[in-house]
Amino acid sequence: MIIGSISENNKIEKRISITPDIAKKYIDSGFNILIEGGLGSHLDISDDEFLKKGCKIEKKENILKQSDIILQLNIPEESCVDHIKQNSILIGNFNSNQNFEKIDKFKIKKASVFSLELLPRITRAQSMDILSSQANLAGYKAVVDSFAQFKRAIPMMMTAAGTISAAKVLIVGAGVAGLQAIATAKRMGAIVFATDVRMASKEQVESLGGKFLSVDGSENLETEGGYAKETSYEFKKKQEDLLTENLKKIDIVICTALIPGKKAPLIIKEKMIDNMQPGSVIYDLAASQGGNSAYTKVDEVVQKNGVTILGEKNILNKLPVSASNLYAKNLFNFVLNLYDKKNNKININLEDEIINKTLVK
Secondary structure, eight states, X not given: OEEEEOOOOTTTOOOOSOOHHHHHHHHHTTOEEEEETTTTGGGTOOHHHHHHTTOEEEOHHHHHHHOSEEEOSSOOOGGGTTTSOTTXXXXXXXXXXXXXXXXXXXXXXXXXXXXXXXXXXXXXXGGGOHHHHHHHHHHHHHHHHHHHHOSSOSSOXXXXXXXXXXXXXXXXXXXXXXXXXXXXXXXXXXXXEEEOSOTTHHHHHHHTTOXXXXXXXXXXXXXXXXXXXXXXXXXXXXXXXXXXXXGGGOSEEEEXXXXXXXXXXXXXXXXXXXXXXXXXXXXXXXXXXXXXXXXXXXXXXXXXXXXXXXXXXXXXXXXXXXXXXXXXXXXXXXXXXXXXTTTTXXXXXXXXHHHHHHBOO
């Protein structure tokens, strides 16, 4: 059973799907590993490191022709369709809602395509949950980068020359990225506030030392899968009033609110930004899905009335080594769930919720 991985376009994606340590785990589990030369060179991972773990280095076309399973981040280019093995399996983070037509082209070769952003939120899937592992890093990095843009100290400092007040940070959306952002900001000495439409988040926010800002009379707007629901007009109006007042005293805002498969909700409006203090910073992690903040532009730094607004298309390109390590381990756990080791074959058991939900049909 052969597992292969080819290089991504490093201009848009610096993460890789197999690391040397994870390659060794695959080989110990009975797989052969083929990788394209230079797969990890941009991460200072040499081909020799892969070779020492037992991998083989091949050209892209040979990998596609031989591999039973192909592990990637983004869906491979259309030119790869002609080369892939019949009945092979593709696994990655393919954003299937946006890329269904690209994915469908691989069905010509009867390929089974698994897109792991579709994983169900169940206990058994936690070790495969790419959204959570990557969101953790994104929440951390958003805080670090926004603090670097902020022109004042973050923690309270008492000196002989006077006292410097701690920075006030607001986290919009208390999912995985938001909770990591709270924890990171607290560790660095900030006073942290957070808001979310899911009332279940209140306890989590407060356990990390944050102060939860809740809309009066709000309900728990949470899906069975643990994601946020779309809110009513009345809720949005109450939330807008709450934020408008609180943003006047906030120094840094980290936006993390997303609704799976839909445009990100616009939460920070123009008039709210107009009322913020000059020198404030907004980091919009939802930029690639339209943004939670007005004026957000993907991969641009925007200045509005003294407020700096940042939005990266792929913030994980700034932490590619750590992100690759976690992503590769998620994929490894997913592959093991597919693999019937006794009979040395892949078992696409559609009665398994994990397999059924992630298979792009």
